[in-house]
Amino acid sequence: MSDKRNHDPLLSAAECADRLGLTVRALRVYEDRGLIAPRRTEKNWRLYGAAEIARLTEILALKRLGLSLTRITVLLAGAAPDLGQTLTIQQSALVDLRDRVEHSLSLIGAALQKISSGRAVSISELITLAKETRMTDLSPDTVAWRRYEQARPRTEVRFDPEKHGSVVGDFQFEAGDVLSVTRREGGLMAQLTGQNALEIYPEADDLFFYRIVQAQLSFTRNEQGEVEGVVLHQGGYEQAAKRIDETKARAVADDLEKRVKDKIPFPDSEALLRRVIAEHQRGEPDYEGMTPPLAAVAREQAPLAKAELDRLGSLQSVAFKGVLQEGWDVYDVRFEKGTLECGLMLAPGGKLSGIYFRPGL
DNA sequence: CTTCTGACA
DNA sequence: TGTCAGTA
Numbered sequence: 001m002s003d004k005r006n007h008d009p010l011l012s013a014a015e016c017a018d019r020l021g022l023t024v025r026a027l028r029v030y031e032d033r034g035l036i037a038p039r040r041t042e043k044n045w046r047l048y049g050a051a052e053i054a055r056l057t058e059i060l061a062l063k064r065l066g067l068s069l070t071r072i073t074v075l076l077a078g079a080a081p082d083l084g085q086t087l088t089i090q091q092s093a094l095v096d097l098r099d100r101v102e103h104s105l106s107l108i109g110a111a112l113q114k115i116s117s118g119r120a121v122s123i124s125e126l127i128t129l130a131k132e133t134r135m136t137d138l139s140p141d142t143v144a145w146r147r148y149e150q151a152r153p154r155t156e157v158r159f160d161p162e163k164h165g166s167v168v169g170d171f172q173f174e175a176g177d178v179l180s181v182t183r184r185e186g187g188l189m190a191q192l193t194g195q196n197a198l199e200i201y202p203e204a205d206d207l208f209f210y211r212i213v214q215a216q217l218s219f220t221r222n223e224q225g226e227v228e229g230v231v232l233h234q235g236g237y238e239q240a241a242k243r244i245d246e247t248k249a250r251a252v253a254d255d256l257e258k259r260v261k262d263k264i265p266f267p268d269s270e271a272l273l274r275r276v277i278a279e280h281q282r283g284e285p286d287y288e289g290m291t292p293p294l295a296a297v298a299r300e301q302a303p304l305a306k307a308e309l310d311r312l313g314s315l316q317s318v319a320f321k322g323v324l325q326e327g328w329d330v331y332d333v334r335f336e337k338g339t340l341e342c343g344l345m346l347a348p349g350g351k352l353s354g355i356y357f358r359p360g361l
Numbered sequence: 362c363t364t365c366t367g368a369c370a
Numbered sequence: 371t372g373t374c375a376g377t378a
Binding site: 012014024028044045046 | 366
């Protein structure tokens, strides 16, 4: 959660590997190949600084385009006589990979977002959850670059009430959750549905960053120069939200507050849950009834879900427990051979936008 | 507890 | 690249 004020981050091998989604072994291989040359401590431990990370990101980008390590070595060594051929290879590799990549990345993305938004998620848990997102560019190299970009230390600029103050307002994501930006002493706060308000700091005119989480907000304006939307940058992904007026924001917040306080589930929420479970037991989930990102995750997870449901036996009972701060309906679901806690989330249009199951207590 | 090297799958 | 052993 805490950014460790790493202005000139020097990462250990494990930290570096973790941050780039690699393994320490891979780092060693690259080093053996002469692709990187990290400094060492007195104890001969590897140290990765900003330059190494940037370099590794380049390597990863090229690797994900389908290039071999040998080819990458040649490329990065600067001796690339056959750039045309290389580009052709990259192009075909990209085309080949596109579908598969979009598919699996949407799965990973949904899980990552959930994790970074504070809810515990383990991959081994049954199905998984997703938020409606607009992951406009899912190609692996751009995700890698974005992850690096998002992890980079930020420099705060002086807060200018005139300029920066104009982003104050409410913004709604497709899943229905709202980001509210408000003024505070000498700066701004941003609050996501069901979470605490966090301070954000200006980095540029329409660009802000969080300090206690690795995330940024970039605001967009229309032709008239009015702020009309915001993009949340987090975990290598981007989610867009559109500006809504204060009345609507208040209505959304009031509605949620009431749902949480009075434990009011979404309309027909229990029936929907029973239907979803039945569909998964049959192995025929209704993807049309889900938002696209959730559908992508669900397709990936359907076989796992079916296996787990088969193991649990027939459905015995479904008991509504309440509504989480973030708006998820939570149920205890009892099966012949075990129980699950299940949460589900509906997008404003009524489609299922998130669902999770985890072992009941 | 972690990293490092070297060997082998 | 993953993994294991034996160290520092």
